[in-house]
Structures are given as structure tokens and as C-alpha cells.
Amino acid sequence: MDDIMNNIVTKTLKPGGKLPSENVLVEKYRVPRMTVRNALTILEERGYIYSEQGKGRYLREESIQIQLHLTGKTSFTDKMKRLGYDLKTRNIYCEKINYDAKTYQLLKANEDENVYKIGRMRLINDEPIAIHNSFVSETRFPRIVKDGTEIESMFAYYRQLGYKEFTSNKSLLSVTFPTSYEQQILSCGSMVPLIVVESDCIDVHSNNVLEHTKILYRSDKFKYDITMD
Numbered sequence: 001m002d003d004i005m006n007n008i009v010t011k012t013l014k015p016g017g018k019l020p021s022e023n024v025l026v027e028k029y030r031v032p033r034m035t036v037r038n039a040l041t042i043l044e045e046r047g048y049i050y051s052e053q054g055k056g057r058y059l060r061e062e063s064i065q066i067q068l069h070l071t072g073k074t075s076f077t078d079k080m081k082r083l084g085y086d087l088k089t090r091n092i093y094c095e096k097i098n099y100d101a102k103t104y105q106l107l108k109a110n111e112d113e114n115v116y117k118i119g120r121m122r123l124i125n126d127e128p129i130a131i132h133n134s135f136v137s138e139t140r141f142p143r144i145v146k147d148g149t150e151i152e153s154m155f156a157y158y159r160q161l162g163y164k165e166f167t168s169n170k171s172l173l174s175v176t177f178p179t180s181y182e183q184q185i186l187s188c189g190s191m192v193p194l195i196v197v198e199s200d201c202i203d204v205h206s207n208n209v210l211e212h213t214k215i216l217y218r219s220d221k222f223k224y225d226i227t228m229d
Contacts, residue, residue: 001039008048008059019049019057045191047220064124066222075155076122076132090121092185094148097135106200106212107137114138118148121185128186129221135212154201158210165204172198186218193219
């Protein structure tokens, strides 16, 4: 598996190219067929190769690399449009969450308040690349139950309500692996790491926290520019 990965990194294997058959790999590495099959299965789960029934295994085409500034002053939609990407957004849910001490504390919400999670799927060139989750308090946004299922850009929604400038206190970055639901909607395997970016959105004028944001990015679709604006 390490040798095949090295061939992928050094481009000895070309994107879109067909991999040698299992029989050829068994002979080349002098290992049992099961060892070869296990290695190929892991590479497929990690998103490097794919199978076609009756034809064999192929190296995936090179991923779209997206430059992304990890700051909270500009909306994701505005950033992608400014960079010229063909971005589409689909609202996928607006649902009330169970009490979560961390989220409620970040939103400065009381335990008896309702907090809703609005999820949007982001696609570039019709390919799913990220899930954006925004957590907002119903107390601050009383129409969120009605409006939530139609929101594609939270910043645009806030501007409609009179908010003009936004900032954030900090951004946290971590890594996780997708749940079965996330695998389905992101069209990725279980072993493709997701980059998790958590931040808040603050109204500059009032200094009130408008939302807590948790974004799941496919790690194979982005390069990350973390330069501060």
C-alpha cells in the first residue's frame, strides 16, 4: 500500500489511469492475494482509487483545490464567488437541537431557550465539498423556524434583518471521520478525513453573538489558506 501511495504522490500512476490487476500485484510484491485486496480496499476507502465492475480499479482524477480563507468576516458564498468558483448551495435541514452546554454557552443562551441547527450543502462544479451547520437561538431570531428551511446564506439572512458588519473571536480546526449520513451526502468514503472548522459570528455594532458555526470540509477538496484578512 505504501509503494502504491508513493507511485500516486510521485505521479508514476497518472490520474484516471488504470491500476495493475490483482494478479499482477500479487506477482510484483510476492504477497498473498488477500494482502493485495486489503491494501486496495483501504486505498479505495481513503478516496484515492475507485472500482468499475468487470473493468478494474482506477486512480481518481485530481481533486479540485480550493483556496479558502478561514476567517469569519466574509461569507463562504462571497469568498467563493470572489474567487470565481461555480458554487451551489442547498439547504438540507433546519432542526431543533437537544440541549448542549457548549453550544448554548457560546450563544449565551439560557437552558430553556430553543436552539436550531441550519444545515447547507456546498457544491462546486456540482460536486459536494462541505456541510455548513449554523446554530442560532430562537430568542434572538424568532422567525428562524419559518425562515430556516429557506436560508442558503446566513450572512445574507442577517443583512435582511439589519446587521451590516461581522467578525469572530476565534476559529478552531480539528479532524474527524464522516458518519454514514455524512458519507452519503458528501459522496465520500468512511476513511476520508473531514476538516472541522468551528467559529462564531458576531455583530460588530452590538457585539452580540449571532451564531456558532461548525463546518465539515472534505479534506481531499481543499487547500487551506489560513492567512488572516
